[in-house]
Amino acid sequence: MKRFFTVFALILTVSFMTPHAEAKKFGGGKSFGKSFKTAPVKQQQPKQTDTLKQQQPAKSSKKGLMGGLLGGLLAGGLLAAFFGGAFEGIQFMDILIFGLIAFVIFKLFKTMRGAKRTPMGHREAYAGNSPRQNQHRQAAEGMNSGFAQQESYTSTDSDVPFNLPPGFNMNAFLNGARDHYRIIQGAWNHNELDKIREYVSPALFDDLAAERAKLDGEQHTEVMYVDAELVRADYDASTAQISIKFSGRYKDRNEGVEEDITDIWHLERDLRAQNAPWLIVGIQA
Numbered sequence: 001m002k003r004f005f006t007v008f009a010l011i012l013t014v015s016f017m018t019p020h021a022e023a024k025k026f027g028g029g030k031s032f033g034k035s036f037k038t039a040p041v042k043q044q045q046p047k048q049t050d051t052l053k054q055q056q057p058a059k060s061s062k063k064g065l066m067g068g069l070l071g072g073l074l075a076g077g078l079l080a081a082f083f084g085g086a087f088e089g090i091q092f093m094d095i096l097i098f099g100l101i102a103f104v105i106f107k108l109f110k111t112m113r114g115a116k117r118t119p120m121g122h123r124e125a126y127a128g129n130s131p132r133q134n135q136h137r138q139a140a141e142g143m144n145s146g147f148a149q150q151e152s153y154t155s156t157d158s159d160v161p162f163n164l165p166p167g168f169n170m171n172a173f174l175n176g177a178r179d180h181y182r183i184i185q186g187a188w189n190h191n192e193l194d195k196i197r198e199y200v201s202p203a204l205f206d207d208l209a210a211e212r213a214k215l216d217g218e219q220h221t222e223v224m225y226v227d228a229e230l231v232r233a234d235y236d237a238s239t240a241q242i243s244i245k246f247s248g249r250y251k252d253r254n255e256g257v258e259e260d261i262t263d264i265w266h267l268e269r270d271l272r273a274q275n276a277p278w279l280i281v282g283i284q285a
Contacts, residue, residue: 024221024252025259026188027283028211033204034266034282038231038243039157155232162233165240165271170230177228177244177265185250188212189219200280201268224249226261240269242278 153170155162164170180199187195191212197205226248234241248261266282 024215024219024255024257025250025261025263025285026185026221027208027263027285028214029285030211030283031285032207032211032283033201033280034268035284036232036241036243036266036282037157037160038245038264039155039160040229040231040245041153041162042156043153160232162230163235164233165235165242165269168233168240168242173242174228174230174244177246178226181226181228181246182223185221185223189221191215191218198277204281204283220252220254221250222253223261224251224258226250231264232266235271238270238272240271242267242269 153162184196184199187193193205193209193212196208200208226246229245229247230242231245232241232243243264243266246261246263246265249258250261251258262285264284265280266284267278268281269278270276
């Protein structure tokens with residue numbers, strides 16, 4: 001009988017301690033607001049083209065052809081001239097012939113160099129290596145880097161969209177998301193609801209404020225490490241949507257609690273308003 005009461009007391013203790021530990025995390029370890037189906041993304045391999053391979057043999061053949069013709073004409077003409085005695089006892093006409101040969105050689109080399117520069121200049125124009133094109137490329141990379149990412153990544157689940165909105169920089173966004181996760185957790189610890197309000201939608205804020213009111217005083221949850229992964233992306237004419245999965249670990253030194261971080265945040269941005277912020281509209285714990 002005594003053993004029964006001991007086991008029963010342990011069960012009750014564990015049952016009450018587990019929710020208490022989960023409640024220390026931002027959102028109380030619960031799901032609020034909007035929810036979407038998510039999936040990891042994978043990088044697509046770029047398609048290889050044979051354009052460059054086709055150009056190189058043509059260029060090489062042309063060079064060989066021009067070199068062969070030029071070399072043959074010059075070698076044959078000069079050898080015939082020398083061995084035929086045409087330059088024996090150089091006279092004024094011989095000097096003119098030398099000058100004519102030098103002029104022809106100069107023109108041929110100039111033509112060949114011009115032919116070589118033309119395709120290279122064409123490639124540079126498409127690569128954006130001119131000063132004006134460099135400025136345009138840098139601006140495009142800064143403002144529309146999301147489109148480059150969109151061409152390289154896709155969702156592993158065909159039912160989950162992965163359409164990055166205009167002007168979206170995925171790497172910079174994920175780096176900022178990791179920092180914001182720590183900031184929001186700190187605001188949750190210190191009951192700084194005004195700071196949390198800046199990051200969430202009004203509807204979600206009401207739910208979070210009610211959940212935080214269940215906790216007494218400051219909390220001591222510390223994010224040990226956290227990583228962020230984009231698991232959904234979509235947009236239309238008015239709204240952009242992003243879902244981020246956080247993975248990591250947090251602990252509470254005072255309570256001796258250590259738990260995994262497995263949260264998904266759903267964020268939205270109003271594309272109709274200039275410089276509109278990204279707001280958390282849903283949390284999946």
